[in-house]
Amino acid sequence: xxxxxxxxxGTLTDSREGILKSIKYALEKMEQPIPDEKTLQLFxxxxxxxxxxxxxxxxxxxxxxxxxxxxxxxxxxxxxxxxVYPQIEAALQALRKTGAYVGIATAKPEEQAKDIIKxxxxxxxxxxxxxxxxxxxxxxxxxxxxxxxxxxxxITAQKYKISRWYMVGDRKYDMEAAKLHNCVAMxxxxxxxxVEELEAAGADYICENPxxxxxxxxxxxxx
Numbered sequence: 001x002x003x004x005x006x007x008x009x010g011t012l013t014d015s016r017e018g019i020l021k022s023i024k025y026a027l028e029k030m031e032q033p034i035p036d037e038k039t040l041q042l043f044x045x046x047x048x049x050x051x052x053x054x055x056x057x058x059x060x061x062x063x064x065x066x067x068x069x070x071x072x073x074x075x076x077x078x079x080x081x082x083x084v085y086p087q088i089e090a091a092l093q094a095l096r097k098t099g100a101y102v103g104i105a106t107a108k109p110e111e112q113a114k115d116i117i118k119x120x121x122x123x124x125x126x127x128x129x130x131x132x133x134x135x136x137x138x139x140x141x142x143x144x145x146x147x148x149x150x151x152x153x154x155i156t157a158q159k160y161k162i163s164r165w166y167m168v169g170d171r172k173y174d175m176e177a178a179k180l181h182n183c184v185a186m187x188x189x190x191x192x193x194x195v196e197e198l199e200a201a202g203a204d205y206i207c208e209n210p211x212x213x214x215x216x217x218x219x220x221x222x223x
Contacts, residue, residue: 010191018081
């Protein structure tokens, strides 16, 4: 039996519009300069607090203020300025037909992730949805993936032993977390990271679209 864990932003959904508009909203509220579009793209993937620190050179106090403004807009509007990538639902259906267990590990706050998945009526495909929880220090992808894998092991322990684990994502953080936790690292090039970024982070496979993902998993299980 296999288990496939997905990233959310840039992998299942194209959330660029809502995230970037909410970042700009936060910076405007604070009268902070807005980075150029190329730099703003780098905010998508890693924890937002890290991005405010790295790209806006904020103090910890400013980061908390910016995060609060971001959340104000994103919770109300931004999380729905979003779209499921073409072929994603078909790919999820194909995985479930094989009996695979499927989950999510995202650096997005967990409640936001669950709201988005439910909004798009994709919740039926996932046993586990794990996201960030700043209250308990659960922020970075490697820690979130660890929790998702533990949750999945708990669910499946009485039925099946997982023989192969996959982590699917569009950024280096996903590939690095996959390697750390002995998952097959499946990169997707239709998201926010480049092929070069994914390869440098150790991706075992790179998929141009969700259909490629199903083909590559099928091939990998036969090796």
